[in-house]
Amino acid sequence: MIRKIKKRDGKIDDFNPFRITNAIWKAAQAVGGKDHRRATEITEKVLDTLQKNLKPGEIPTVEKAQDTVEKVLIEEGHAKTAKAYILYRHQHEDIREIGGLLKDIDVVDGYLSMMDWKVNENSNMSYSLQGLNVYATENIISHYWLNKIYPPEIGEAHSKGDFHVHDLGTLGAYTYYGRETVIAKINEVVQVISFQDLYEKLILYEKLLSKKDDAYAKYPDDVQVLDKNGWTNVTRVVKKAKNKSMHFVKNEGGRSVIVTEDHPMVLGPEMFKPAQQINEETDKVLTVDVNDLLKNESLFYKKEVNIAEELIRNDVTDFWIDGLPYEEFLTYNTEIPDHAIISTSNNAHDLSNNLALTEDLGYFVGFYIAEGWMEPHRVSIKQKDTVENKQIIDRLKQAAYQFGCRPYLKTEDGHITLQIANSTFTNYVMDTIFDIKGISKEKRLPANILQYNKNFVQGVIAGIIDGDGSVTTSQTSIVLRTASRTLLEQMSVVLNLVGFTVRDRNLEGVGSTRSYNGRLITQHYPLYGMSFRTLQHSIPSVKYQSATISTKAWRAEGSGWHKVLNNQQTEIPDEYIYDITTESHTLVVNGMWNHNCVGWDLQDILMKGFKGVSGKIESKPAKHFGTALMQIVNYLYTLQGEAAGAQALSNFDTLLAPFIRSDNLTYAQVKQEMQKFMYNMNVPTRVGFQSPFTNITLDLTVPSYMKDEPVIIGGQPQETSYKEYQEEMVMINQTFAEIMIEGDAQGRPFTFPIPTYNITKDFDWENEKLDSLWEMTAKYGIPYFSNFINSSMSPEDARSMCCRLRLDNRELRKRGGGLFGANPKTGSIGVVTINLPRIGYLAQDEKDFFNRLDEMMDLAKESLIIKREVIENLTETGLHPYSRFYLADIKKAYGQFWKNHFSTIGLIGMNDALLNFMNKSIGDPEGEKFAEKVMxxxxxxxxxxxxxxxxxxxxxxTPAEGASYRMARIDKKTYPDIRVYNQENYRRNGDRDVEPYYTNSTQLPVGFTTDVFKALDLQDGLQTRYTGGTVLHIFLGEDAPNPDAVKQLVRKVAENYELPYYTITPTFSVCPEHGYIAGEHEFCPKCEQDGETTVCEVYSRVVGYLRPVNQWNKGKQREFTDRQTFAPFEKGKKGKKKMLAKA
Known part of the structure; x- marks a missing residue:
């Protein structure tokens, strides 16, 4: 008989069979069971089966007993009850996990008693009721991630400390040649149209974007263009003066585009490169399958056009019907009959209202496009008097008679001229309906040719071939040369749709030469060419039918990624170039997949306002400086609740400066608005009694890539550009720094937003208007500095991120923005930090070290893949509503909201790993070399x-504020003899054990040296190997440094080292009575002079931000105690100091 049972927590308890009966009975009731006695009978069978399967003396587990219940229920034919029991079992497992979580770790008691170290894991969150709410919620959600989302091996690796999965508490203008063509849907009509024609066809207000660039824009709301996955909405069409070199780029599939030299060409999924950098034979661009994309559209269906309807649709109402003016005709008739007679006047030649779209009419139109010209009342075609041309002229003459026009022939000087003097045909059919009045480079196909039936379309193709085409010497392909780029690319689309593969030929640019009939011809304008091979299905062209059917396919026919064959600089005769902005930020141009560029992005807030969630309060785009700042506050607080980690904004001062002039604000008023902003950003009223982690980039001067951009106010582009607002930028930067210097009412610093300043080669070090920046840095050490002098970064990276200018998927890109910041609309979707000290401790040799590292990195990768999928799904289903709104353009461009965000792998404790693995520190040459090898x-x-x-x-x-302590605690418990640098140091000095912590990432131990230049020398090669956030903190000594000395140090670091980001961090104290005091003071020295003892708040940088030390976790508090501050103004490596003195 079974008397004991082993519970899930390992405890042995008395066995009670009635628990099994009760569970079976509840499951039976759930599916309609009413016989309790049957539940008792099944319990007896369960006990009998369980007893038989136990070894002598074995105590069954709860899991084994439940498995037996399921087995017996199924064997006894109670499948429904078994299913209900399984569901009941799983529900109780879930309840136990959550209930056990709250009970076992004593969440509430642990927080209230402050016994759990995680109460201070994040020193930005104060001890409070709101903090308790977040603390409890994050414990539950963390448990959910580790036990319900991640597979066991990932949850186990985190729990055991092999690595640390961060933020478990959160579920949390380039242009084209205007003659390039797109397939557009305008008022639901599909057209093949050029950029230029589309711009001119839009009867909309034309907005001036830039006087300097002579740039204008129109904003349609009913136009779509074809993208590689279907239709995408057009949000803007731009026309601007040409001021850049153009490049002709053609792939092996025969598709080509002409774009500006800096246009981001699409080289693969999320792979872009400027046109001028495209490599022939290696880079590939995509030829799309136009047939497949248009398979659901109604094409080639019109057999006739109703002239009157088409004229009215084109706002032409001065025509005559049956001898009466249109308006007068309507007084007698309600409808215009199909057989009515249409004319330009009572005395003009007329046409029948219903014009049949026949092959012969198509041929006439096509040949006219190739060889004809138009005068006010007639069209003319002139050809040499040859046998072949007489055949063509006869065909044109017969066609004219067929569609109701009388042709006139004239032969002179060895040429035949055919004319049709019919103003109705000329003005209404050719000019208005077909819109083909131009000659030479202005030639184009009929606007709605994709609606016209295939007989007509093939007639048009045939006429153009017989006029501008020729048969190649191989007799198996047709070549077409024309000065009209638009006509050529329209022909390519149409031929593709009727079954041919078309290849653009190499461009014959201005100044190029070719031989024709024995003489050398120099091109004074570009000449474009295309070719296609002859197939079984025929075109009614004299030249096509004289050729031989091709039996050999060309390479790279059809759609796909085709290598680039030609990339050449070219000249175009036009003064203007064009661009289309789409919601997806890509589109199909000339049958090739192309890109148009897109600007958390401050520009988004200024353009859209604060909104995005149905049923919630929305704000229109800001029209005033104060409104813009408050919208930013709401934006950052809201997104902090949806996304873990820091929220970053770039170009803060550049984008906001125009509002100051628009509002006509004084310096004092600007400072008042900025002060409101700072207080709102730092009062912990939301998100768990903490301020949102925020970083802003301050440009100081307008970046070159933004100088000519139109400013945004009220969500609309204005006539002025950002370069005109330098004075207002100065006001923002000076007031920001002054407010930071003043601190709050007690002299405490404003922790957020952390400002980042870009140090460039042309940085104005002698600018007196920046004195407040250096004073702020000397007093509080608030800013980050981005090294754009010697690092691999560029200020333009912030905007080029949206284009992802990289060669291939193996190229690692910088995230930008320092430790917490990031470029617009990018960041990290998840972070996993590898515990290197444990690997160093367990590894037997170097091979074993790297094998263990690979194993942990592979697990980290899997966890990040899962994190990305989960966050993407949660965003899709609405759990991140504001992120969903502001990342909508990323979703449309790439199919995923978070596609632009990084999966981040970090490391911790490199110094401690070296100590365990090779008994070296990271400051030792051998240790440094191995650390570089690991990275x-x-x-x-x-x-x-x-x-x-x-x-x-x-x-x-990774900052690893909590992980550096957590991992060290776990490792010391699991492996008592593992070496931790700070404990080793204390033991050598005979002190008792202290709280362990691992050295952050690849940093030097905090007490390694007081020589800042020695630290810089040792860190430079390691810091530059990171592609995500990294920073070197220069901790200064007790006395407040001189602002000018701080400026010189910032300059020397940027000019002599390659590391990307660094800070200057003094230690200071805050007395409740006297406010700010330089240096570390446990008690206020000013109060002591008055005979009083007042405890001060001591401030320093915990990882990337300033917080009182007493709010840090125990490991970080120990680290603060161990810190040796640098003395850069008195000390330094001699050789380095001499070199710097010359800088």
Whole structure:
């Protein structure tokens, strides 16, 4: 008989069979069961089966007993009850997990008693009721991630400390040649139309974008263009003066485009490169399958056109019907009959209202496009008097008679001229309906040719071939040369749709020469060409039918990624170039997939306002400076609730400066509005009694890539550009720094937003208007500095991120923005930090070290793949409503909301790993060399992941505020003899054990040296290997440094080192009575002079931001105690100091 049972927590308890009966009975009731006695009978069978399967003396487990219940229920034919029991079992498992979570870790008691170290894991969150709410919620959600979303091996790796999965508490203008063509849907009519024609066809208000660039825009709301996955909405069409070189880019599939030199060409999924950098024979561009994309559209269906209807649709009402003016005719008739006679006047030649779209009419139109010209009342075609041309002229003459016009022939000087003097045909059919009045480079196909039946269309093709085409010497393909780029690309689309593969020929640019009939011809304008091979299905062209049917297919026929064969600079005769902005940021141009560029992005807020969730309060785009700042506050607080980590905004001062002039604000008024902004950003009224992690980039001067952009106010582009607002930018930067210097009412610093300043080669170090920046840095050490002098970064990276200018999927890109910041609309979707000290401790040799590292990195990759999928799904289903709204353009461009965000792998404790693995520190040459080898290996591995998954990855020096302590605590408990640098140091000095912590990332131990230049020398090669966030903190000594000395230090670092980001961090204290005091003071020295003892708040940078030390976790508090501050103004490596003195 079974007397004991082993519970899930390992405890042995008395066995009670009635629990089994009760569970079976509840399951039976759930499916309509009413016989309790049957539940008792089944319990007896369960006990009998369970007893038989136990070994002598074995105590059954709860899981084994439940498995037996399921088995017996199924064997006894109670499938429905078994299913209900399984559901009941799983529900109780879920309840136990959540209930057990709250009970076992004593969430509430642990927080209230402050016994759990995680109460201070994040020093930005104060001890409070709101903090308790977040603390409890994050414990539950963390449990959910580790037990319900991640597979066991990932949850186990995190729980055991092999790595740390961060943020478990959160579910959380380039232009084209205007003659390039797109397939557009205008008022639901599909057309093949050029950029220029589309712009001119839009009867909309023309908005001036830039006087300097002579740039204008129209904003349609009913136009779509074809993209590689279907239709995409057009939001803007731009026309601007040409001021850049143009490039002709053609692929092996025969598709080509002419674009500006800096146009981002699409080289693969999320792979872009400027046109001028495209490599022939290696880079590939996509030829789309136009037939497939248009398979659901109604094409080639019209057999006739109703002239009167078409004229009215084109706003032409001065025509005559049956001898009466249109308006007068309507007084006698309600409808215009199909057989009515249409004319331009009572005395003019007329045409029948219903014009049949026959092959012969198509041929006439096509030949006219190739060889004809138009005068006010007639069309003319002139050809040499040859046998072949007489055959063509006869055909044209017969066609004219067929559609109701009388042709006139004239022969002179060895030429035959055919004319039709019919103003109705000329003005209404050719000019208005077909819209083909132009000659030479203005030639184009009839506007609605995709609606006209195939007989007519093939007639048009045939006429153009017989006029401008020729048969190649092989007799198996047709060549067409024309000065009209638009006509050529329209022909390519139409031929493709009727079954031919067309290839653009190499461009014959201005100045090129070719031989024709024995003489050399120099091109004074570009000449474009195309060719296609002859197939079984015929075209009613004299020349086509004289050729031989091709039996051999060309290479790279059809759609697909085809290598680039030609990339050449070219000249175009037009003064203007054009662009189309689409919601997807890509479109099909000339049958090739192309890109148009898109600007958390501050520009988004200024353009859209604060909105995005149905039923919630919305704000229109800001028209005033104060309104813009408050919308930014709401934006950052809201997104902090949806996305873990820092929220970053770029070009803060550049984008906001125009509002100051628009509002006519004084300096004092600007400062008042900025002060409101700062207080709202730092009062912890939301998101768990913490301020949102925020970073803003301040440009100081207008970036070159934004100088000529039109400013945005009220969501609309204005006539002025950003370069005109330098004075207002100065006001923003000075007031920002002054407010930071003043601090709050007690002299505490404003922690957020953390400002980042870009240090460029032309940085104005002597600018007195920046004195407040250096004073702020000396007093509080608030800013980050981006090194754009010697690092691999560029200020333009912030905007080029949207174009992802990279060669291939293996190229690792910088995220930008320092430790917490990021370029617009990018960041990290998830972070996993590898515990290197444990690997160093367990590894037997170097091979074993890298094998263990690979194993952990592979698990990290899998967890990040899962995180990306879950966050994407949660956003899709509405759990991140504001992120969903502001990332909508990314979704439309790439099919995923978070496609532009990195999967981040970080590392912790490199110094401690070296200590365990090779008994060296990271400051030792041998240790430094191995550390660099490890990082290079990690970078290569991340490249593999990026190539494998198609998602972007990066390597980061993760801040690891909590993980540095958590991992060290776990490791000391699991492996008591593992070496931790700070404890080793204390033991050597005879001190007792202290709280362990691992050295952050690849940093030097905090007490390693007081020589800042030695630290810089040792860190430069490691810091530059990161592609994600990284920063070097320069901790200064007790006394407040001189602002000018701080400026010189910032300059020397940027000019002599390659590391990308760094900070200057003094230590200071805040007394409740006297406010700010430079240096570390446990008690206020000013109060002591008055005989009082007042405890001060001591401030320093915990990882990337300033917080009182007493709010840090125990590990970080120990680290603060161990810190040795740098003395850069008195000390330094001699050789380095001499070199710097010359800088």
């Amino acid at each position: 290079d290996h990690m970078r290569e591995r991340i490249s593999d992941y990026q190539e494998e998954t198609g998602s972007i990855f990066n390597l980061e020096a």
